[in-house]
Amino acid sequence: MKAHKYSPESLMMSLGYKPEWSEGAIKTPIFQTSTFVFKTAEEGKALFEAAYGLKTAKKDQEPGLIYSRINNPNLEILENRLCVWDDAEDCAVFESGMSAISTVFLECLKPGDLLLYSSPVYGGTDHFIHHFLPKIGVEVISFGPDHNLRDLIDLVNKTGKAERLAMIYAETPANPTNAIIDIEICREAADFFGTEEKKVAVAVDNTYMGPLWSQPLQLGADLVIYSATKYIGGHSDLIAGAVLGNNEIMKRVKILRTFLGNMASPNTCWLMLRSLETLKIRMEQQMKNARKVAKHLNKHPKVEKVYYLGLLDPKHKMYKLYKKQYSAPGAMISFDIKGGEKEAFQFLNNLKLFKLAVSLGSTEGLAQHPATMTHAGVDPLSKHEMGITDKLVRLSIGIENVKDILWDIDQALEKVGQDIQPRQFNQLLEV
Ligand SMILES: *Cc1c(COP(=O)(O)O)cnc(C)c1O
Numbered sequence: 001m002k003a004h005k006y007s008p009e010s011l012m013m014s015l016g017y018k019p020e021w022s023e024g025a026i027k028t029p030i031f032q033t034s035t036f037v038f039k040t041a042e043e044g045k046a047l048f049e050a051a052y053g054l055k056t057a058k059k060d061q062e063p064g065l066i067y068s069r070i071n072n073p074n075l076e077i078l079e080n081r082l083c084v085w086d087d088a089e090d091c092a093v094f095e096s097g098m099s100a101i102s103t104v105f106l107e108c109l110k111p112g113d114l115l116l117y118s119s120p121v122y123g124g125t126d127h128f129i130h131h132f133l134p135k136i137g138v139e140v141i142s143f144g145p146d147h148n149l150r151d152l153i154d155l156v157n158k159t160g161k162a163e164r165l166a167m168i169y170a171e172t173p174a175n176p177t178n179a180i181i182d183i184e185i186c187r188e189a190a191d192f193f194g195t196e197e198k199k200v201a202v203a204v205d206n207t208y209m210g211p212l213w214s215q216p217l218q219l220g221a222d223l224v225i226y227s228a229t230k231y232i233g234g235h236s237d238l239i240a241g242a243v244l245g246n247n248e249i250m251k252r253v254k255i256l257r258t259f260l261g262n263m264a265s266p267n268t269c270w271l272m273l274r275s276l277e278t279l280k281i282r283m284e285q286q287m288k289n290a291r292k293v294a295k296h297l298n299k300h301p302k303v304e305k306v307y308y309l310g311l312l313d314p315k316h317k318m319y320k321l322y323k324k325q326y327s328a329p330g331a332m333i334s335f336d337i338k339g340g341e342k343e344a345f346q347f348l349n350n351l352k353l354f355k356l357a358v359s360l361g362s363t364e365g366l367a368q369h370p371a372t373m374t375h376a377g378v379d380p381l382s383k384h385e386m387g388i389t390d391k392l393v394r395l396s397i398g399i400e401n402v403k404d405i406l407w408d409i410d411q412a413l414e415k416v417g418q419d420i421q422p423r424q425f426n427q428l429l430e431v
Contacts, residue, residue, distance in 0.1 A: 008084045009280040016080035017073075030270045031073045036065040053251075069261050074269035081276050082232075082242055085211030086224055090250035092243045092257055093269060097207065097227025098124045099262040100241030102132075104223055105167075107256045108201045111137035113166035114159060116152065116189070118181045119144055120386045121171040122205065122227075123374050139164075145179040145318070152189040165193045170221075171205040172325070176334045176370040176394040177387050178208075178307045182321050187220030201249070207231070207361075212283045213328040222249055230361030234275045234282050240264045282363060282399055286331035289405060290397040294333050296406055302343075302413045304336040304391065331397040332360060334370070341390040343416050344369050348393065350415040353400060353408040360396035365405060367395050 017028045038044035047064040049055045065071055079091040094100040105128065109115060117129060119142035129140050141159060143152055156162050168190050172181035183204055190200035203223040204216035207230050216224045226232055228240035241264075243253055257263055264272075294308035310329030312319050322329075337343045347367075348356050354365040358374050368374060375388050383389075397405065 011084055012081055012276045012279065015084065016077040021073075028074060028077055028270065028273055031068075031266050033072075033266075034068050036067070053255075068266065069263060070258050072263075072266050072269070074266040074273065075263060078264075078269045078272050078276075079242075081273070082211070083244060085279075086215050086217050086244045088217055088224070088244035088250075089247045090245065090254075092250060092254045093228065093264045093272070094241035094243070094257065095262050095264050095268070096239045097122075097225070097229055097241035098128070099260075100225050100227075100243045101125050101205065102128055103253060103256055103260060103262065104203055104225060104243055105129075105133065105169075106260075107252050108167045108203070109133065109136075109138045110166070112164055113138050114156070114161045114164045115140045115167050115169060116156060116165060117142055117169040118171055118174065119382065120174045120177065120179075120375070120378070120388070121169075122175055122207075123377055125169075125171065125205070126378060145174070145181055149185045149188050149192075152185065153192060156189070156193060162193055165190075165200050166198075167201045167203065169203050169205075171207075173208050173309065173330065173332075174386075175208065176307075176332075176374065176392065178309055178330075178332065178334060179386075180309070180318055180321055180325065183216050183219040183221055183325060208332055209326055209330050212280060213287075213330060214326050217245065219325065222246070223253075228272060229359065231283055231286075232275060232279065232361075233272055234279065234362055235271075236357075236359060236362040236364065236366075238268050238271050240268050240272060283331065285399045286361075286397050287328050289399070289402045290331040290333055291329065292402050293395070293397055293405060293409065294329075297333065297335050297409070300410075300413060302338050302416055304338050307334040307387075308332075333395045333397065335393055335395075336389065336391045337393055337413075337416065339391060339416070341369070341372070344391055344393050346416045346418075347412050350412040351408055352411070353404055354395070354412075360394075362396065363399050365396065365398035365400060365408075367393065370394050 019026055022029050047066050051066055051070055075093055078093055082091045115138055133140055141155055143155055156165050168186045170181045170186050186202045190202045194200040201222045203225060204221040205225045206214055206216050207227045210226060223243055223245040226242040228242045233240060291310050294306055294311055297303045298306045298311060309322050312322055337347055351367055354367040357366050358368050359366060370388050370392055371390050
């Protein structure tokens with residue numbers, strides 16, 4: 001027989017765990033323990049030497065178990081499995097997506113450095129960039145989907161601090177507009193300003209498309225970041241984050257995590273291990289449903305414009321980039337309803353199957369109003385520039401039967417423009 005390489009989805013049930021470690025239990029138990037017993041004092045010494053890099057550990061030597069802030073079987077098995085999807089050398093799982101993002105910023109940036117980031121970014125990321133990084137003396141500048149390599153170079157040069165550029169951060173597709181950023185251009189700009197001694201790191205928030213439909217590490221990113229709260233967790237029942245990259249950079253990220261103490265708990269890791277088993281079928285079903293929903297909305301008389309990558313015309317200037325970077329259009333849809341906040345709210349208040357909630361990527365459909373909810377904190381001028389207007393509604397498509405999803409959207413749109421008082425908080429009973 002020829003050597004066979006399993007697909008990622010086939011490895012999610014077993015990779016990194018042996019039943020004989022746990023009385024034959026087929027599934028990884030929750031290792032609800034803070035510390036691990038050493039066989040001998042000598043072993044304890046050797047493990048600490050490896051963990052703190054005091055002695056160069058032998059090649060391929062897995063760091064042993066010491067203390068659950070440093071490592072834990074649930075954390076390690078989960079990290080091994082996440083590496084498979086992005087074909088990454090190493091992974092670090094965090095207690096939230098924001099925790100993953102802020103740790104990467106803190107590791108890659110120091111006072112006096114310059115950060116170039118894509119706009120718009122997730123609200124929490126935006127807050128950290130504008131309200132925390134300047135406090136530690138980091139200068140920040142942004143770029144958008146319309147900027148090419150020359151523009152990025154000019155933007156950086158104009159600051160007069162080109163030699164202090166330390167990091168390029170991109171979120172693509174952007175939340176909530178689905179605007180896309182070219183990761184290869186970010187890599188080229190980073191290499192243009194980087195030197196052998198001082199490399200410029202490229203980090204990509206891949207929450208919207210990963211890990212199934214886009215692999216930023218293969219396109220030149222040094223780090224890929226997730227809010228694992230979204231598709232990876234996928235059931236609206238946990239908060240977590242993940243960072244992946246090569247061994248060298250991940251070693252730095254993991255050491256900072258050890259000292260910030262912001263790793264995910266064994267229980268959260270265990271839930272994610274369960275989630276990973278169905279990651280592919282969940283995401284594929286969500287995407288198939290989303291394609292149908294986007295097409296349907298696109299024809300609806302009460303809808304002005306739909307923002308969904310699957311609807312991009314092959315002649316659109318972003319189409320080539322979309323095809324290069326993504327293998328599918330994802331399951332996030334935004335649309336402008338005809339009217340403004342009043343009409344958007346009427347639609348949201350009348351949904352029955354969709355839940356009116358922020359977050360995304362879950363098994364159930366979620367709907368929200370970016371201008372007054374997830375992006376309420378973004379300043380009005382930039383909001384306008386990004387297209388986050390009063391009439392914009394964001395949908396995260398779930399795995400429900402698409403007939404039910406379309407029915408729900410239609411009945412809620414039907415009520416838009418009619419002055420019916422919605423009955424709130426008893427959506428469950430109405431379904
Ligand atoms: C939700 C989200 C985050 C933040 O993740 P948390 O798990 O909520 O901390 C970051 N980036 C994107 C794109 C997100 O959607």
